[in-house]
Amino acid sequence: MSKKSIETKVCRNCEQEKEISEFYVRSNGTVPYICASCERVAVVEREKARKGTFRYKCTVALKTARVSRKRAEEELGEPITDTLSLYDVLFTLGADDCVYCGRHCKQSEKTLEHIIPLLQGGTNTFDNIAMACTSCNSSKRDKPVTEFAQNHGIRAKNRVLERMVFGSGKEPEEVFGVLSAVSKRYEEVKGSDKTA
Structure with missing residues (x-):
């Protein structure tokens, strides 16, 4: 055997x-x-x-932004422009200071923020995103940037305006007009919700 x-x-x-x-x-x-x-x-x-790399964090942020866009499209019933790329997110989250409070942020505190919320006519594009600390991002939620920035003073308004002008290549007056229109629509909707 x-x-x-x-x-x-x-x-x-x-x-x-x-x-x-x-x-x-x-x-x-x-x-x-x-x-x-x-x-x-x-x-x-x-x-x-x-998963501990900066690139991975940016990839997750991009996927989250896309999911948010899809949810907003479903709620609004209309398409939202989405030209956001991984490189846009890498550049944006590479910033050191929060666009709202101006505080220097550690990597773990950085979040991708839609300056004009998607539900208020914002787009998923480079000119509508900024780096915000987790505290500011969660506090702002879907408020218009003009209303939220008032709590942080004129410097916050200037930082946001500079970021949007840089991202879009538009003149500051044009960007300010867009922000004012969004804020006005928000106030109208907010006012109609109170009377209803």
């Missing part, structure tokens, strides 16, 4: 001799140098490292 030999291999990572069945076999039939359990640990570590 002959004994069937079990084929083994030594994992280069954990340096243990293991059966071939404990290694992932590649599609071409070759067996890698690292066992399946070491490979699973390595994948988890690589994923953790990837």
